[in-house]
Amino acid sequence: MSPERTRAFVVVAALCIGSAGATCAIGARGRGPADAAFASLGLELCVALAALAGGLLSARPLADRLGLRRGRLAGRDLLVVVVGTLGLSHGLDGLLEATGLRQHSSLAELQRLLADARGLDFALVLLGVGLAPGIAEELLCRGLVQRGAERRLGPWPAAVVGAGVFGLLHVDPVHAAFAGVLGLYLGAVAVWAHSIRASMLCHVLNNVVAVATAGLPEIGPPGPLGSALGFAVAAASLWRLARQPAQGSRGGESARPALQREAGSDDP
Numbered sequence: 538m539s540p541e542r543t544r545a546f547v548v549v550a551a552l553c554i555g556s557a558g559a560t561c562a563i564g565a566r567g568r569g570p571a572d573a574a575f576a577s578l579g580l581e582l583c584v585a586l587a588a589l590a591g592g593l594l595s596a597r598p599l600a601d602r603l604g605l606r607r608g609r610l611a612g613r614d615l616l617v618v619v620v621g622t623l624g625l626s627h628g629l630d631g632l633l634e635a636t637g638l639r640q641h642s643s644l645a646e647l648q649r650l651l652a653d654a655r656g657l658d659f660a661l662v663l664l665g666v667g668l669a670p671g672i673a674e675e676l677l678c679r680g681l682v683q684r685g686a687e688r689r690l691g692p693w694p695a696a697v698v699g700a701g702v703f704g705l706l707h708v709d710p711v712h713a714a715f716a717g718v719l720g721l722y723l724g725a726v727a728v729w730a731h732s733i734r735a736s737m738l739c740h741v742l743n744n745v746v747a748v749a750t751a752g753l754p755e756i757g758p759p760g761p762l763g764s765a766l767g768f769a770v771a772a773a774s775l776w777r778l779a780r781q782p783a784q785g786s787r788g789g790e791s792a793r794p795a796l797q798r799e800a801g802s803d804d805p
Contacts, residue, residue, distance in 0.1 A: 570654035571652045573647075574665035581665070584706070585673035603680035608732025614781065615735060618726045622739040623746060624767040625722050629715050631764025642711030645733025651751030659748075669746040671741030678703040678720060679727040679736050694703060696724030719743075729778045 595602040610618065633639040639648070647666075654662040681701030690698065702716030703766065723736040730736070759767065 540576050544655055568650075570650050570658040571584075571661050573650045574654075574658070574661035576665075578661075578665035581669035581673035585669075588673070588676035588681045591677075592684075593653065596770050601764045602684065603631035603676055604684050604727065604731075604733040604734055605680070608734050610726075610730040610732075610735045610778075611646075614778070615738065617777050618735055619739050619742055622719075622722060622743045624717060624770030624774070626743050626747070626767070627759055628767030628771065628777055629718060630765045631759035631761065631767065634758035635761060637765065638711045643707075643709040644712055648751060654748075654752065659800075660750075663745065663748050667745040668741055671737060671744050674703060674706060675723070675733050675737040675740055678706070679723060679733040683724055683727060684733075692728045696721065699724045701725075722775070724777070725775055729781065730792050777792075 567729035589599070590600045592599045599783075600606055633644065641643050651662060651666065678699045683695045684704045686698045689695075695765040700717050700720030700723075703720035703723075704713040707713045723739060726739055727733050727736040
């Protein structure tokens with residue numbers, strides 16, 4: 538690693554440690570929506586910095602290592618994967634309600650906090666719970682972890698690894714299990730897109746919709762039919778992606794040679 542990258546790594550690692558300490562301090566202040574938003578924002582800052590620090594250890598440019606280049610999905614395809622993400626989240630929400638697992642997890646408290654957010658608190662929650670996790674967690678799980686595992690395991694096993702790490706980030710067993718399912722979908726999107734931009738967009742919009750609708754009493758958990766419809770929409774979205782020609786985002790390059798070139802790169 539070059540001296541410049543070494544210095545950058547040390548700075549980013551120090552920022553990561555500092556943000557982790559600040560997160561613990563802020564999270565201990567109280568249990569209101571603003572406290573939860575600040576704690577989440579600090580935690581996600583730490584996650585993002587950890588991903589950037591890990592990416593700096595690679596010999597490749599940071600944007601290549603973390604999958605931040607422009608992908609091959611655009612326009613209608615991006616809309617399809619976003620709708621699929623919302624459908625999957627809708628289905629999982631109905632499953633949580635039907636099984637009664639929500640009340641035995643951290644999701645019940647999170648739902649209460651989101652529903653209570655108003656005014657400035659709502660803006661903070663939108664930033665800390667909606668926007669920040671969708672960026673930071675994709676950098677770590679689909680960027681650093683999944684793309685790092687891809688050259689050793691192949692794209693689909695790597696997507697499973699990334700989803701596993703994504704689930705573990707949510708700590709609570711119920712939340713972790715359901716997040717892991719969503720992580721598999723996001724991992725598939727990242728594989729087909731050849732970039733984490735698409736999965737990042739899906740993740741951010743899914744979180745923002747969840748925050749924006751949490752306080753609306755007329756929007757409750759879906760019933761069995763609504764849940765099944767959500768899963769069907771997600772499956773149809775993946776089916777459409779799987780049928781797309783395996784063309785790269787530039788110059789008509791196929792997906793397989795692109796992956797093979799990345800696998801041959803000097804990457805720890």
